[in-house]
Amino acid sequence: MSRIGVFICHCGENIGGTVDCEKVAETAAKYPGVAYSVDYKYMCSDPGQNMIKDAIKEHKLTGVVVAACSPRMHEPTFRKAVSEAGINPFLCEMANLREHCSWVHLKDDSTTEKAEELVKVLVEKVKRNQPLEPIKVPVTKTALVLGGGIAGIQAALDIANSGHKVIMIEKSPSIGGHMSQLSETFPTLDCSQCILTPRMVEVAQHPNITLYTYAELVGLDGFIGNFQASIKLKAKSIDHDICNGCGDCIAKCPIKKIPDEFNAGLGTRTAVYVPFPQAVPNKPVIDRENCTYFTRDGKCGLCAKVCTKGAIDYSQKDEIITIDVGAVVVATGFDIKGTDFFPEYGYGRYKDVITGLQFERLASASGPTLGEIKRPSDGKVPQNIVFIACAGSRDPAKGIEYCSKICCMYTAKHAMLYKHKVHQGKASVFYMDIRAGGKMYEEFVRRAIEEDDVNYIRGRVSRIYEKNGKLIVKGVDTLLDAYPVEIEADMVVLATAGIANEGSEELAQSLHISYDQHNFFAEAHPKLKPVETNTAGIMLAGACQSPKDIPDSVSQASGAAVKVAALFSKDELTRDPLIAYVNRCGPPTYSTCVGCFLCVSVCPYLAIEKEQIKDRNGNLIKEVAKINPGLCQGCGTCVALCRSKSIDIYGYSHSQVFAEVMALFNERSLENV
Amino acid sequence: MSNFEPKIIAFVCNWCTYAGADLAGTSRIKYAPNVRIVRFPCTGRIDFMLLLKALQTGADGIIVSGCHPADCHYTAGNYHARRRWIIFKSLLDFVGFDTGRITFSWVSAAEGAKWAQIVNETVDKIRDLGPYTDYSNLNKLGVGTITEVLNARTA
Numbered sequence: 001m002s003r004i005g006v007f008i009c010h011c012g013e014n015i016g017g018t019v020d021c022e023k024v025a026e027t028a029a030k031y032p033g034v035a036y037s038v039d040y041k042y043m044c045s046d047p048g049q050n051m052i053k054d055a056i057k058e059h060k061l062t063g064v065v066v067a068a069c070s071p072r073m074h075e076p077t078f079r080k081a082v083s084e085a086g087i088n089p090f091l092c093e094m095a096n097l098r099e100h101c102s103w104v105h106l107k108d109d110s111t112t113e114k115a116e117e118l119v120k121v122l123v124e125k126v127k128r129n130q131p132l133e134p135i136k137v138p139v140t141k142t143a144l145v146l147g148g149g150i151a152g153i154q155a156a157l158d159i160a161n162s163g164h165k166v167i168m169i170e171k172s173p174s175i176g177g178h179m180s181q182l183s184e185t186f187p188t189l190d191c192s193q194c195i196l197t198p199r200m201v202e203v204a205q206h207p208n209i210t211l212y213t214y215a216e217l218v219g220l221d222g223f224i225g226n227f228q229a230s231i232k233l234k235a236k237s238i239d240h241d242i243c244n245g246c247g248d249c250i251a252k253c254p255i256k257k258i259p260d261e262f263n264a265g266l267g268t269r270t271a272v273y274v275p276f277p278q279a280v281p282n283k284p285v286i287d288r289e290n291c292t293y294f295t296r297d298g299k300c301g302l303c304a305k306v307c308t309k310g311a312i313d314y315s316q317k318d319e320i321i322t323i324d325v326g327a328v329v330v331a332t333g334f335d336i337k338g339t340d341f342f343p344e345y346g347y348g349r350y351k352d353v354i355t356g357l358q359f360e361r362l363a364s365a366s367g368p369t370l371g372e373i374k375r376p377s378d379g380k381v382p383q384n385i386v387f388i389a390c391a392g393s394r395d396p397a398k399g400i401e402y403c404s405k406i407c408c409m410y411t412a413k414h415a416m417l418y419k420h421k422v423h424q425g426k427a428s429v430f431y432m433d434i435r436a437g438g439k440m441y442e443e444f445v446r447r448a449i450e451e452d453d454v455n456y457i458r459g460r461v462s463r464i465y466e467k468n469g470k471l472i473v474k475g476v477d478t479l480l481d482a483y484p485v486e487i488e489a490d491m492v493v494l495a496t497a498g499i500a501n502e503g504s505e506e507l508a509q510s511l512h513i514s515y516d517q518h519n520f521f522a523e524a525h526p527k528l529k530p531v532e533t534n535t536a537g538i539m540l541a542g543a544c545q546s547p548k549d550i551p552d553s554v555s556q557a558s559g560a561a562v563k564v565a566a567l568f569s570k571d572e573l574t575r576d577p578l579i580a581y582v583n584r585c586g587p588p589t590y591s592t593c594v595g596c597f598l599c600v601s602v603c604p605y606l607a608i609e610k611e612q613i614k615d616r617n618g619n620l621i622k623e624v625a626k627i628n629p630g631l632c633q634g635c636g637t638c639v640a641l642c643r644s645k646s647i648d649i650y651g652y653s654h655s656q657v658f659a660e661v662m663a664l665f666n667e668r669s670l671e672n673v
Numbered sequence: 674m675s676n677f678e679p680k681i682i683a684f685v686c687n688w689c690t691y692a693g694a695d696l697a698g699t700s701r702i703k704y705a706p707n708v709r710i711v712r713f714p715c716t717g718r719i720d721f722m723l724l725l726k727a728l729q730t731g732a733d734g735i736i737v738s739g740c741h742p743a744d745c746h747y748t749a750g751n752y753h754a755r756r757r758w759i760i761f762k763s764l765l766d767f768v769g770f771d772t773g774r775i776t777f778s779w780v781s782a783a784e785g786a787k788w789a790q791i792v793n794e795t796v797d798k799i800r801d802l803g804p805y806t807d808y809s810n811l812n813k814l815g816v817g818t819i820t821e822v823l824n825a826r827t828a
Contacts (some may be wrong), residue, residue, distance in 0.1 A: 640717060
């Protein structure tokens, strides 16, 4: 038989002014199972808490109901107090007499009656509470960082510098990401490579970081603190332990006409290649899709002949390794729409209509033109250049409603870079709005307009077509009352929309994280949890979450790193034990679960798995559901769904919630517990 | 019937509507005292058998409320609750229960005023509908015939 203590708080006048607390305490004393009932001015004060502790000892209480403010306010206070008196904290419940009663009703008998009933409900609940222990799970103090762009680099360095191991995987042969492709960065116009490459080298040399390039995540199992990552190491066909990066193989490779990804398709590369001169690691890989040794059955083999170290290994195979990690930082970056997305701008047919990223390569000193702005079609320096902002972005008709955020700034930068390199040239920018929110950003755009004489035209471009070797750009100036504008341009740069990477949907599914309608990964809360995902232990950094500039990516990466470091600061994680479980019993039933596994399909955390119950000879008796306590967050959706009522949940069990309902109306039908 | 004060039970989720009702409190928004709130982790946890149990044992009206679509603390529990409600409602319609006695709604943690409004509207509505006696009449009659139930209802 339960011995429940009921403690009614006046909260000064807050409850006592409206509710007759003395009467509530008197009524509560008569409820079955209540051993002690009292009212007091301030229950949360030290004397109030001591009153509870003394009563627990004196009256040998088995459970406590504190009828005071909202449990969202003081539940931790009172649970701590009861545990100090020696009873399990989960045997304390709160009835909300303040927010849900005294503050919202007038002083009246009906208000006191409501207070009495709220206490009765919680008394019946707490009688059925079970002592619970917080769940403890060990933590593997190694972080997995997916992606070696600036966000991944920053997160990896921050985690490694806080003393934890990091595994970084990057799908391309070098880390560096999009930032390594940029010429100069806004708003300072400092060279992107100059600030990035030292960080890249630091990653490669850091004792706490293990770097796998040319590698991809193929699967992630487990839960926070205890993930198992399966990583595919793609065959590089070159033994990087032996290779010294001399580059003789690259010089001799006869396959030279492969469009260069690093130069956004503007240059060419060989089949055995290093993506760019400052690559980390600075050792080549063989692109098997283009190398004739692989495409034409062993023909060529020149690289193996010229390699003095004997590092070329055509027989290498893709390898899958499994690594235990405790947390994951997803920093897989973004992509941009190609020019072929725009029928009105020629579907990508005009060679001199290029993307912003291609312009970056033209402007870069390490690019295909060594930093001279030249037209891709004939190599001439364009004398009249047009930039089109919001190419795709903020265009619901194209399915991209959002603002890509970085284009206003990089378009201003491009126009400036062009004017700095081609002094007599004319640069025009078509824009919808200039969104230059950021430190020194607006000033930067003003500089482009005022000092570098870039012609900003507010309006859209309806069409681009070729005529006499010129690109005719037909647009409108909406600040001049929709006056039509026509520019004979030599080159057009489209600030195409930033989009989610190809395959990000599949990656999100293998990580069990959410993604939005544009396939960008979804944060756990748009404001208060911008770096976490809905899956505990998996963080986001950089443009894989939404288009971002470098400072934002770096900030988010450091934020993600702190979250990981905080997770790794303890040897064990403790979690609230209010989770669901599938019942188990002795033979021959073992569990009332019938194995329909409908629960598996509704669990948002993939916490429910199938368990095979076998006899001692290993023969299968039945297959039942099992809930992983490390993954379950305690929403209880499976509990309500289960048709055989085989699933229950601690803290909100069937017996508890039904008793609460019945306590309100028909307590006589309740059994005494 | 003029003195009839309906008993309303509210099944709410911890993260949105419970907090919304807390906000109504901290904002001192007054509403009818007829409602009793029972807290759940999520509307997804709400077993609709509980609604039947409440009606069976004496509730005159019911409120079910949780996070708005897309705001569920557990990603999708409110969607499951909504689907369950659609099926449950059609079952109640089929057996001739007046589903006007059940209010299914979304109240966020920021919507204290909306919570008060929903409670008041529900109380007004149930006051018009009168006490829910179909079940207790059935009890009185044992396993009564439909005519007996109807007679009891019109008596």
